[in-house]
């Protein structure tokens with residue numbers, strides 16, 4: 730099979746975590762950007778979008794949709810989903826937590842300008858009071874380098890993505906979480922991830938007004 734092909738906007742949105750997992754697995758992929766309503770309508774008309782929605786990833790002869798289903802497939806295929814049912818349960822819990830935080834961050838650019846400050850404060854509050862303390866304690870309790878099974882999993886990768894996105898909102902957000910700071914450094918230095926964090930990689934930049942406007946146009 731050829732390289733996976735990702736169908737989405739040229740934004741982070743729901744596709745960015747999929748880019749992270751593929752990059753961490755060392756898998757090169759292609760991207761077909763949706764740049765107009767016509768692009769999206771064509772995918773729908775061709776019957777490529779099961780629920781008329783994107784993200785959609787063409788991989789191994791399938792056209793996968795639903796972000797979690799895509800992430801689960803990639804994690805399973807590239808051994809990023811844990812070694813047994815209990816590790817998988819821990820990874821699922823930790824990933825659902827980072828996805829809840831990430832969901833708040835993804836929606837921030839779409840909030841009305843006069844709500845952005847309040848919404849940003851709410852994100853930082855959730856990150857520092859609800860989510861980051863959990864992961865800090867997990868690392869403290871087992872004293873290992875990774876969240877689960879003492880080996881890299883999607884839980885570490887998705888947490889790093891969420892940490893970096895939160896730091897874009899408040900640079901010192903990890904000031905009370907020394908173990909998360911150390912995890913960030915460790916995971917960022919894993920060769921495939923280090924490459925993904927370099928300029929010129931498929932990683933998308935923080936959302937800007939122009940990109941958001943373009944994505945919104947596809948839904949009008």
Ligand SMILES: N[C@@H](CCC(=O)N[C@@H](CS(=O)(=O)O)C(=O)NCC(=O)O)C(=O)O
Nearest residue numbers: 742743781782783784794795796797948
């Ligand atoms: N549960 C789906 C939701 C996907 C979704 O809502 N996609 C939006 C685009 S985005 O919000 O991810 O940018 C979409 O295609 N909306 C079009 C529609 O719902 O008709 C998933 O997780 O993939």
